Amino acid sequence: MQILQDKKILLGISGGIAAYKTPELVRRLKDHGADVRVVMTDGAKAFITPLTLQAVSGNHVSDNLLDSQAELAMGHIELAKWADLIIIAPATADIIARITAGMANDLLSTLCLATDAPIAIAPAMNQQMWHAKATQANIKTLQAWGYHIWGPGSGEQACGDVGLGRMLEVTELVTLSSDFFADKYLQNQHWVITAGPTREAIDPVRYISNHSSGKMGYAIAHAALRAGAKVTLISGPVDIAAPTGCELIQVISAEQMHKQALTYAPQATTFVACAAVADYRVADIASEKIKKDSDVMQISLIKNHDIVADVAQLAQKPFIVGFAAETQNVEQYARGKLMRKNLDLIAANDVAKAGQGFNSNDNALTVFSAIDKIEIPLANKHIVAKQLVSLINQHYLLKHTRK
Incomplete structure (x- = not known):
């Protein structure tokens, strides 16, 4: 009906x-x-x-x-x-x-x-x-x-x-x-979701980034809103409109996203780290545009904070869902991140496959918990997001029932 x-x-x-x-x-x-x-x-x-x-x-x-x-x-x-x-x-x-x-x-x-x-x-x-x-x-x-x-x-x-x-x-x-x-089964829950890429400045006109469009994170935000959750969306620079009704926090760099995530995560029931955050940033950002003076240019990089791992270290941590965008050994790497970063769930996808993942309207996910492995087949990201949100809530309720 x-x-x-x-x-x-x-x-x-x-x-x-x-x-x-x-x-x-x-x-x-x-x-x-x-x-x-x-x-x-x-x-x-x-x-x-x-x-x-x-x-x-x-x-x-x-x-x-x-x-x-x-x-x-x-x-x-x-x-x-x-x-x-x-x-x-x-x-x-x-x-x-x-x-x-x-x-x-x-x-x-x-x-x-x-x-x-x-x-x-x-x-x-x-x-x-x-x-x-x-x-x-x-x-x-x-x-x-x-x-x-x-x-x-x-x-x-x-x-x-x-x-x-x-x-x-x-x-x-x-x-x-x-x-x-729609069924408001997430009523009284507060979801904090990160989405999109980050941009790490090299100089005033150049930056390091990735191919994330933000579509998956925004679809999750929409699905959570539809299910009745209060949603805070922490987004890197994207070209899509935020779902009506969510609280949008716009950031550019990984450091800015880290700061906002640690600000809002303690208030959340569920934290979904869907953003494709740059692992490294430029050690010394040039104040002026770097000129093309030689054939070789060297840039020193330093590691960014691991946002989802730091959220998992909070004294009052929310239910935490990570994402793993991989090109090989998807299950091995995803399970490793799940345990190493102390997550409740991790959603993995193979971005090397054509027609899914970055910049695509479709996606397929394999969701891992400590004991489960659930497949969400290839479909439009909004359909995938709806299934993922329902799955997250099932595990959230199970965890809190056990307490």
């Missing part, structure tokens, strides 16, 4: 240009099994018609608080009680401000006061409006009240500006809706 099957979703549309995306949003939610009803503000009707939303939803579109026929049955209260989830998309700066102020001067703002259903806000506005102090204060207030803030995304806007403020894409909103109703 689909996660959204028979879920009742009330979509509130306010007056932003992103309203043109809402028919597609309704269709995709329905494709996933949801029953969708739509409420529109007067501003929304300037961008998209109620008839269009009625056609794609298969339900009457509500747009008037003072509709005499609807209010014979107290229509706004009926809608407020009907919803399992209210999504306001696009949520303009105006509707956000009116909801925060407790106003009820149209049907959508009234519903927000009259419902006990969870409400998700998908902001959509000019980047300057998003960064305005009033908007940021309103968002913080709504978060404190338990509203879910989905976005905004970043990119080119209708006005020509570039920056935060775009409504999330339809696929992202549908994923977040599914995540909202």
Whole structure:
């Protein structure tokens, strides 16, 4: 059964240009099994018609608080009680401000006061409006009240500006809706995850790094979030967006990642060391660009701190999962790291195989504990991550049951 099957979703549309995306949003939610009803503000009707939303939803579109026929049955209260989830998309700066102020001067703002259903806000506005102090204060207030803030995304806007403020894409909103109703078996857990490569500077313009894209670590963060965990993602430099809802800590070097890992790991229930951390750093980083004066250049390297091993030495250590990206003798090296570094689990993959590992969308893992060996077959990294997160939790619960 689909996660959204028979879920009742009330979509509130306010007056932003992103309203043109809402028919597609309704269709995709329905494709996933949801029953969708739509409420529109007067501003929304300037961008998209109620008839269009009625056609794609298969339900009457509500747009008037003072509709005499609807209010014979107290229509706004009926809608407020009907919803399992209210999504306001696009949520303009105006509707956000009116909801925060407790106003009820149209049907959508009234519903927000009259419902006990969870409400998700998908902001959509000019980047300057998003960064305005009033908007940021309103968002913080709504978060404190338990509203879910989905976005905004970043990119080119209708006005020509570039920056935060775009409504999330339809696929992202549908994923977040599914995540909202997913089994929250990691609720009350805090996962700290490292991801991506590190860059070790040689001079102001050159560095040593590796081929890690961060896709596996980010997929694990998304899967843990979907399962209800609080997630802190410590990420090296990557070209992918962090999952909505996680706490993102951006770093560049192995030393910076080490510092942040030891800061956040003591607060965690689970620590997943997925980052491809450079084993060595340059002993003396040049302050100016090194000139190409000879055919041979020598650089002295010194060993970086072993992040996952140091986390494992903490007095109050979390459940620790390491990663081993190998090109040969995968099981031998993985088991050696598991024991040597005092880990609970280690996930190993053969990055020498084509179509998996670094920079690929797919991966295959072999997960080792002190007594087990579990294969996760080749699949998209998000599928692999979902299986891995479930497996980690099983071993986490087993360990804590034994205590």
